[in-house]
Amino acid sequence: MDVNGSLQDVNVTSSIFQYGTRRNVASWQTVTAAVCLSPIIVLGVIGNLFSLLVWIKGRRRKTSTARYLSALALADILVLLLPAAEFWVFYVLHVDLRAKSWFLCKFYSYLTYLTPVTSAWILVAVTVERAMSVWIPHRINVVCQPKTALLFVFVAVIILSLVYAPICTGSGIETAIYMHSNGGGFSVQECTIHSSSLIKNSFVVWLVLDLCLFFIIPFGIMLFCNISIMAKVVCLANARRNTLQARGGQTTAPRGGRSQKMLKTVTRRIIVLSVTYCVCNAPLAIYNLILISDGADDILNSEHIAGYRIVFHILMFLNNGVNFLLYCMIGSGFRKDFVGMFKSGSRTSTTR
Template structure:
């Protein structure tokens, strides 16, 4: 699986992310707050795809690990894997919370959620993620004391191994999945409830207000799909919490249990492989969902491929005031 699946994920993911980035940067002055989040998300996913799955694929095809070449690559590759993984999850949380603001405070949305506000939030998330993962640059390093017969390997320091496989494992999982999962789950409930109320009032809308509400529903639908993809692809990573204990139990098997040892090793490797590959799908399909669901973005991509001028319309734009206007009409 490591030989076949990663190239597909990498190629499709990078094509989708690059198309999204190029289209959004065609009109940088017309970037909306949501477009800015999606632009940053596409960049983060691209870095992740060029690091984690690409490294593993090269490892299994050519038996060459980029992390084992020198200490800089060892530290940088490990750091970027964790940092981009966390960063993408929290950007998705940020853009979902923006939609929550559009539902809860539609009349104040335009003043609250501006591109400048989004840039500040992205900066705060970036600073937090950089700080959270800073220790990786210290505890992961090239071990060149394995003996003459063995090559140097990128490993966690022996003094930090216990921390890395227990405490950090929980911190990493909480930052990458548990906390984002809870926030996305609550946020999507609020958003779906707001859409349900909006659709009930749709019959009393004018044609203009209906179109505005349809725009909002379209953008919100994309974000719900992105959240659903996150839930599906990241939930299996719960296994990584058990992985160190599973490995420890395997190593403690007595010598006369060799057949069981081999079975356990095969089971661990299969679960680890499937879980890892499924988790990579998130970075591959984020932009694909946005492209497939966004009619305006698809149109801009076609114009770009045909070397035609952009329409100049802001992508990801919606009118959150529509829900507020309808509520006012109904009262």
């Protein structure tokens, strides 16, 4: 998901793009990015660092779920420090970092696509693992091991890196000349896709592929897994209630109640993460889908495109910055591990 959008969307008569790397951005966009995105980046990076420490030092650090969530925290930090920070610099400081050099053009063009989609697929992996733990709990320790989680993350990063490699190889700095409506003109250095690149002539197909990898396929998998989890939980609850009734209404907690409570907490956490991902990313995905459709001009008012872009991207970055708060709200074990890291002599965060 390219944070700066396509230069074809720019209204040249408004002189949004000026000489060099300086950009003239509307004041309301600057205020919106400064007020909304600044705390998301700062608090999001700090929160994900805390989450990373909890997952690698806490009591559940040797579980596959902890490995997945550690990788997710690291991916979210990269999203906030790279695409989100570039977005902030563009709209708040009015500087186009991509246009400064050949390296920065390729660097940001590539990682702007790669880091968010990597975060999405790590969340897909942990969601699938939770669904498996609910449906095949007796084999989960065999199927889902910490080494398996690390292997999946590594393979996923390699595959996605290769898929998005054409963005890196095909992007570069070019000089464009824009004409004003009064007959004047100006030139500008811009980071764009070379006309001779492999994806230039099929860029719409590429955008559809990115949309599928970033949202449509992950959304479908997470929706299916979460529905199956909730269905299984309901079935187990009904079976437990029928068993208690058959025993004459005995209501004492069965053995293994603590592990069942932890399973419910972890499952609830993954469902909330998945729902948050879908809510935060669906508007941008729908917006991009409309942009590449034939009826975009009839659906979207050109005067509102800039507003949609900045709001939907801030919402996307919010998804990468709120996981720490979600962990604290949902899991008491996470809160205990987090507090235990700051207690002198505490063994809370050093024991399994």
